[in-house]
Amino acid sequence: MKLYICKDYDAMSAKAADVVASVITLKPDCILGLATGSTPVGMYQKLAEMNKAGKLDFAEVKTYNLDEYYPIKPTNDQSYRYFMDKNLFDNINIDKANTHLLNGEAVDTDAECAAYDKAIEAAGGIDIQVLGIGNNGHIGFNEPDSELVAATHKTGLTESTIQANSRFFASADEVPRHALTMGMAPIMKARKIIILISGKNKHEVLMGLLSGKITTQNPATMLNMHPDVTVVCDEDAYNG
Numbered sequence: 001m002k003l004y005i006c007k008d009y010d011a012m013s014a015k016a017a018d019v020v021a022s023v024i025t026l027k028p029d030c031i032l033g034l035a036t037g038s039t040p041v042g043m044y045q046k047l048a049e050m051n052k053a054g055k056l057d058f059a060e061v062k063t064y065n066l067d068e069y070y071p072i073k074p075t076n077d078q079s080y081r082y083f084m085d086k087n088l089f090d091n092i093n094i095d096k097a098n099t100h101l102l103n104g105e106a107v108d109t110d111a112e113c114a115a116y117d118k119a120i121e122a123a124g125g126i127d128i129q130v131l132g133i134g135n136n137g138h139i140g141f142n143e144p145d146s147e148l149v150a151a152t153h154k155t156g157l158t159e160s161t162i163q164a165n166s167r168f169f170a171s172a173d174e175v176p177r178h179a180l181t182m183g184m185a186p187i188m189k190a191r192k193i194i195i196l197i198s199g200k201n202k203h204e205v206l207m208g209l210l211s212g213k214i215t216t217q218n219p220a221t222m223l224n225m226h227p228d229v230t231v232v233c234d235e236d237a238y239n240g
């Protein structure tokens, strides 16, 4: 596992953008696995700046996002589709048809999730998966539990995640109680993984990840089994 400890959020975002940009530069038709949450917003801004400056081309890039609330309409300003359009896709020269998110309105969620895993495989697999991390160690919406699920699936959100994510909603009551999320398998099958970790409240889960021990109670620790993981954190997260 490579570890970059950056001075602050801005430096972390710049380092992460450089890593993702290098993958796109080497493989212009690469497949990006993308994440939501507040942590990657700065990185997305920097990628959009590189694109505007003519240094990075998304014309052939395809993307698959980690997760989506369920149920939710894509037009809801709290949906991850809305988030991705606003924070990245509307600001770069990507073909929207090449951007994929799980459908938060799917009637048959099992079929939706199975088709998503198949589509990723058919596209050739994820070249680089961007991850954030929940305060409780969740990646995507793979929440701490006695077991983790391999395939993409519908899941319930833990009370701690509902509380943490309620800051984006009018109240905790409005946070959807379920989500569709990539399972651990598609995440772990990505050829390269970069995980962004910022802020003192992530210190404990970061230390768990760096301890080299693996526990389903901190799903991110599974990354210790992956051959190519880059951890990019800020000093607040590292020092606590």
Ligand code: GLP
Pocket (backbone or CB within 6 Å): 035, 036, 037, 038, 039, 040, 066, 067, 131, 132, 133, 134, 135, 138, 139, 140, 141, 161, 165
């Ligand atoms: C959400 C997302 C995760 C994200 C996490 C952390 O629950 N499903 O993919 O990593 O929040 O969010 P933040 O970066 O805002 O702390």
